[in-house]
Amino acid sequence: MTKPKVLISDKMDPNAARIFEERGCEVDVITGKSPEELMEYIGDYDGLAIRSSTRVTREILDAAKNLKVIGRAGIGVDNVDIQAASAQGVVVMNTPFGNSITTAEHAIAMIMALARQIPEANERTQKGEWPKSAFMGVEVTGKTLGLIGAGNIGSIVASRALGLRMKVVAYDPFLTQERAVEMGVEKADLDTLLERADFITLHTPLTDQTRNILSRENLAKTKKGVRIVNCARGGLVDEAALKELLESGHVAGAALDVFAEEPARESPLFGTPNFICTPHLGASTTEAQVNVALQVAEQMADYLVNGGVTNALNVPSLSAEEAPKLRPYMALSEKLGSLVGQLAHGNLDKISVEVEGAAAELNMKPITAAVLAGLMKHYSQSVNMVNAPHLAKERGMDVREIRHDREGVYHTLVRVTVATSQGDRSVAGTLFGNEAPRLIEIFGIGIEADLDGHMLYIVNEDAPGFIGRIGSLLGENGINIGTFHLGRRQAGGEAVLLLSLDAAIPEAVMKDACDLPGVKTVKPLTF
Missing domain, CATH: 3.40.50.720 (NAD(P)-binding Rossmann-like Domain)
Structure with missing residues (x-):
């Protein structure tokens, strides 16, 4: 069996290379090279271990035909194009606790x-x-x-x-x-x-x-x-x-x-x-440099040899059997978590994830992890479905999983509820065709909508003429509406409007929307 090959391209504690070798990897240490030089030989490697000097760009990733994992010895991954890595199926790991x-x-x-x-x-x-x-x-x-x-x-x-x-x-x-x-x-x-x-x-x-x-x-x-x-x-x-x-x-x-x-x-x-x-010395001690080097070597070797995933920034922890069934549910759950995270205010320290119908037959852990990742990503860019549960536990969040055997109006349903100072706030969604995520309820108001791209959330008094006013305001400012979704508690009561927009709404237009008669809340959303 061919051993995985790992390249260490930045200066790192020499014990990192020893760990790779002990765990069944071949390792080369080649540091100080230009991006052009790195592109010439990166295609030979399954793993790339870096610190802050090596910049892993889309061009380097295009040349890295065999690359399976990038390990950053440290927290920040600003020098890695994570989106490009994800598109090519390359796992990106960091060591968030070593320093x-x-x-x-x-x-x-x-x-x-x-x-x-x-x-x-x-x-x-x-x-x-x-x-x-x-x-x-x-x-x-x-x-x-x-x-x-x-x-x-x-x-x-x-x-x-x-x-x-x-x-x-x-x-x-x-x-x-x-x-x-x-x-x-x-x-x-x-x-x-x-x-x-x-x-x-x-x-x-x-x-x-x-x-x-x-x-x-x-x-x-x-x-x-x-x-x-x-x-x-x-x-x-x-x-x-x-x-x-x-x-x-x-x-x-x-x-x-x-x-x-x-x-x-x-x-x-x-x-x-x-x-x-001081010149960004927070992580600059001998002990910290050793710790992050050893940790990244252990994590990368475990992934390359055994398939274990630790502190990954762009992939969930899933077995090969569970992945196809859970993937659409995880997409739905992350969107629901993101929605409630953007709309609920105050300390979000209690959260419950409920599933019913077909969703109740699945492994809930990835679903809950996806909810937490969506909820917390607006506070930390490094949160994903792998580390979100750990971060939630570290902060003492009360996370509850509830499974219902019943099947309601929808054949499958995921509900996310957070406790806030204003009371519980709940959103729910389902899958159309077993794969397309769809919002079906927001804070007790029924509304069907896709959650994607730039959106605008408005709570207003249900009264004639409001839809025309908001449409005119956006049109006058050159903002195109992609889709329009409405819901209300009762005629003349509180209404919810969800708009998908072709671009982010400028702050000045946001202020004008807030000043429209009958408006209670205006909030831009991003998915």
């Missing part, structure tokens, strides 16, 4: 450096000064740490901060009260955290929901003298607004390991008093 402790410790180091102004004091002392009276620090003991993001890294930061006798207030849409108690932190909404925190540290991925989470508006809500740390992702903080607040003294200090533009050769924050920065 968690290292990143958490860097955040704690930044907090301590800010508290005692260590970089500035070091610089002036080494210049021959003795500026003892110029630096009056603060103790972290008894101070409140605002934790934005309570996942794997955030929970480690919380434990370290508690060890420093800090109080920890955490904001995370998926953090349950039970998990917060287990972590020893106080669960809070974002505004409460901003008001109370003496230090704020961010541990959330960069998504549409988290981009600029510390915006100018939110930074203005913080207490005077707050200190801010970001070792997560650039783009979470409005850097220009942060500079102004540092200069005014409202923010007493800030420490960034990441920037909106990297490498950060220039930044408005450079040279600002009480500002500390």
Whole structure:
């Protein structure tokens, strides 16, 4: 039997090659090559192990005729064209937890450096000064740490901060009260955290929901003298607004390991008093580099030799027998999860997945995983059907699976319900022709619609003329409507309108839609 061949194209701990060999793979280590050089020989390999230097483009994937798996030793996969890899059936894996402790410790180091102004004091002392009276620090003991993001890294930061006798207030849409108690932190909404925190540290991925989470508006809500740390992702903080607040003294200090533009050769924050920065060192320790290299080798070898899938970003964990039956249900479930994730507000910490009819005869785990992936992908780009259940468990989400033997109006049905502060919110769908996903109910209102592309969700008072007004508004702004779906509770009551659009709706048109008479809610959706 021919052994799978693996190429390690970036500098990596040498033990990674040893693991590949021990587990039955041939391995070559060829680093520092240009994309053109890589394209010449990538076709000989079944696996490609990389860090951040190698960029796996569509062109390289086209040349990689035998490639089955790409393994990224680390979290970020910005250097991999995942869509192209998926189209060619190449599994993309990462190692999301190998550098968690290292990143958490860097955040704690930044907090301590800010508290005692260590970089500035070091610089002036080494210049021959003795500026003892110029630096009056603060103790972290008894101070409140605002934790934005309570996942794997955030929970480690919380434990370290508690060890420093800090109080920890955490904001995370998926953090349950039970998990917060287990972590020893106080669960809070974002505004409460901003008001109370003496230090704020961010541990959330960069998504549409988290981009600029510390915006100018939110930074203005913080207490005077707050200190801010970001070792997560650039783009979470409005850097220009942060500079102004540092200069005014409202923010007493800030420490960034990441920037909106990297490498950060220039930044408005450079040279600002009480500002500390490092060049994206969160994962830069010897231990972390070893951990991610060993993990990626283990995962890739397991896939190539045994077919096991771990931390994959673009494929579900399915057996060959289950896949054909479950695939359409998983597509439906992911869309339902995405829909409820985009529409439901507040902490989504309780979710139930119900199946009935033909769906009740299937393995529910992939269905539930697909729902969670759809629900959480708007908060993290790396979520998929493989790691979504783990992320949900890590955040203490209460996930329930309910199987009904009954068969109702539809021969098969999947229902997703989340508990919110406004009560339970439920959506349901079915399959047409056993393969085409179709929405059939949204928040108790019957409505049949395909969920695809750019859509617009509107809740309005059921009154004559509304459909004409929304149609005219979109038409006047050159926005074409693909399909039009209507539902209502009763005549003259609350109505729901789902429109599929040929392009995303501009924000100005969204505002005009909100101002139409009778409109209660307008929300753009993306599938």
